[in-house]
Amino acid sequence: MVCIGAGGLGSPILMYLAAAGVGTLGIVDFDTVNESNLQRQIIHGQSDIGRSKTESAKRQIAQINPFVEVVTHEVRLDRSNVMEIFKDYDLIIDGTDNFATRYLINDACVLLKKPYIWGSVLRFDGQASVFFSEYGPCYRCLHPEPAADTPNCAEAGVLGVLCASIASIQATEAIKLITGIGEPLIGSLMVYDALAMSYRSVKVSKDPACVICADNPTQLGLLEDYEAFCAPIVPSQINVFELKAKMDNGDNFILVDVREPYEFEIVRIPGSVLIPLSQFVDGTAIALLPRDKQIIMHCHSGVRSVTSLSIVKNAGFIDATHVEGGIHAWAKHIDPTCAVY
Numbered sequence: 195m196v197c198i199g200a201g202g203l204g205s206p207i208l209m210y211l212a213a214a215g216v217g218t219l220g221i222v223d224f225d226t227v228n229e230s231n232l233q234r235q236i237i238h239g240q241s242d243i244g245r246s247k248t249e250s251a252k253r254q255i256a257q258i259n260p261f262v263e264v265v266t267h268e269v270r271l272d273r274s275n276v277m278e279i280f281k282d283y284d285l286i287i288d289g290t291d292n293f294a295t296r297y298l299i300n301d302a303c304v305l306l307k308k309p310y311i312w313g314s315v316l317r318f319d320g321q322a323s324v325f326f327s328e329y330g331p332c333y334r335c336l337h338p339e340p341a342a343d344t345p346n347c348a349e350a351g352v353l354g355v356l357c358a359s360i361a362s363i364q365a366t367e368a369i370k371l372i373t374g375i376g377e378p379l380i381g382s383l384m385v386y387d388a389l390a391m392s393y394r395s396v397k398v399s400k401d402p403a404c405v406i407c408a409d410n411p412t413q414l415g416l417l418e419d420y421e422a423f424c425a426p427i428v429p430s431q432i433n434v435f436e437l438k439a440k441m442d443n444g445d446n447f448i449l450v451d452v453r454e455p456y457e458f459e460i461v462r463i464p465g466s467v468l469i470p471l472s473q474f475v476d477g478t479a480i481a482l483l484p485r486d487k488q489i490i491m492h493c494h495s496g497v498r499s500v501t502s503l504s505i506v507k508n509a510g511f512i513d514a515t516h517v518e519g520g521i522h523a524w525a526k527h528i529d530p531t532c533a534v535y
Contacts, residue, residue, distance in 0.1 A: 195285035195368060196220030198271055198299060200247040202357035203313050203364065204289030205237035210365040212255040216372070218263045219255065220283055223247040224270040230535055234354035271295060273416045276302045285368055287311045289361070293340040294420040300325060300333035301416055304406050309378075311367050313360045315352050318388040320360035323379050323398065324367050327407035330380040335401040340424040356388050430503065430515040434523045437490065441465065447488035452502045453521075457494065461533040463524055466492070474502040480509050492517035492524075494535075 195216060197204045200223040208219060227235070227242045227250050235247075242250040248266035255264050267279055280286060280302050288299055288311065296312070303310040309326040312333060325332045363384060370376045383396040405413040417423055432440075440447060441464075451458055451466040458468045471493070473479035479502075483489055489511055493499040499516035506514045517523070525532035 195287060195372075196222060196265075196267075196279065196283040197287045197289055198222045198295065199289030199291075200235070200237060200251040201225075201231065201289060201291070202234040202315065202352060202354070203291075203361045204287075205235045205251070206358045206361035207287055207289055207365050207368075208251055208255060209237055209258060210362065211368060212258045212262045214365070214369055215259065216262060216368075218265065218283075220265045220267060220279070221248045221251050222267040222269065222271050222279060223251075224268060228534075234352060234357045236358070271298065273298065273418070273420065276416070277306065280306055280308060283308070285309055285311060285371060287364055287368060288313060289364075291315075293337075293424040296333060297340070297423065298416070298420045301406055301413070303327075304332050305415065309371055309380075311364050311371075313364045315356050315360050317351060318353050318356060320356050320386040320388070321383060322360050322363040322367070322386075323383045324371070326378075326380050327400075331398050331400040332404060332407040334406055335404050336383065336398050338401065338404070353388055356386075359386055359388065431496075431518045432490065432515050433518045434528050437463075437492075437517055437524075438528050440490075445488070446486075447490050448484055450483070450489060450491045450502075451521075452491055452493050452498050457535070460535055461521060461525070463492065463521055471498045471502055474505045480506070483511065485511075487513075489514040490517060491515075493520045495520045495522045 197207050197219065200208065200221050208221065211219060225247050227238045227245055227247055229243055231238060237254045238250045246268055248268045252264045252266055255262055269275055276298055286299060286303050286308055288296060290296060300310055304327045307328055309324060310333065311324050313322045314320065367378055370378050381398055383398050385394050385396060402408055405411060449463060449466040451462060451468045452471045452474065454470055455468065469479045469482055489506060491499040491502050496516065496519050499520060503514060503516045525534050
């Protein structure tokens with residue numbers, strides 16, 4: 195089987211399946227380990243910082259069970275390689291945290307007729323299911339279209355131990371499918387609320403109009419661009435180079451940071467004013483915004499600022515925009531001394 199991602203979900207998935215004696219484990223990940231990962235990505239340690247996640251995971255798996263064959267794919271999964279990678283594996287386990295990759299994985303699994311073990315975590319909530327179009331619904335039956343303006347774990351945060359809770363469900367489903375025991379979560383969505391410590395099961399039916407797994411599908415292959423398919427419709431945006439030029443030119447604007455106060459304390463763009471997204475949602479931010487200046491908003495990577503921009507536009511602020519890529523892009527392209535989190 196192959197696990198996509200050696201992060202928060204992938205870490206415990208790989209460790210439990212190695213301990214269970216799964217013969218071959220594939221790992222797909224293009225990233226390297228950094229210190230902020232260690233809160234939830236338990237397959238890595240301090241000594242692994244800077245090392246590729248695939249190699250770090252492979253080393254730890256060898257400590258757990260040296261008889262497991264580990265195949266590393268140190269690449270970003272995309273339409274050019276997904277079919278070639280998946281064809282050699284019986285099960286596909288998803289440890290990713292973005293919609294574009296989930297739709298890519300789902301579509302490849304439907305086309306290859308392979309089971310897709312899916313999990314998702316955010317803040318204090320998690321979900322898991324098994325999508326297998328030969329016997330039940332696929333991921334598109336649950337989510338025909340990407341959810342709008344939904345942050346990922348890096349954007350919204352996640353309780354570290356929540357990853358292990360959902361990953362253990364995914365690993366359990368993998369073992370059930372391999373051994374043929376029990377009833378897999380095909381057609382069922384398991385929803386976990388960590389704060390209430392409650393699990394509930396939601397029935398998911400196959401969509402007879404699904405574009406890819408219906409009897410007469412309209413999508414017969416992979417999409418050309420999954421990022422574009424999942425990209426939110428942005429009313430207006432500028433990049434960090436344009437923002438820097440405006441600052442250097444002394445243009446008349448206000449730069450609003452819509453992140454949380456603790457994030458503002460970690461790193462900030464010079465001259466920015468903190469107004470958290472929650473104040474846009476409850477409407478209190480509107481009274482704080484000037485009518486005689488352009489309003490430019492930013493967050494960590496661009497998700498929350500899109501939401502705040504929509505609210506501001508609806509409130510009648512015509513000259514408003516947001517910064518594509520947020521402070522993460524600022525640190526990468528403008529000021530590399532900025533703290534990255």
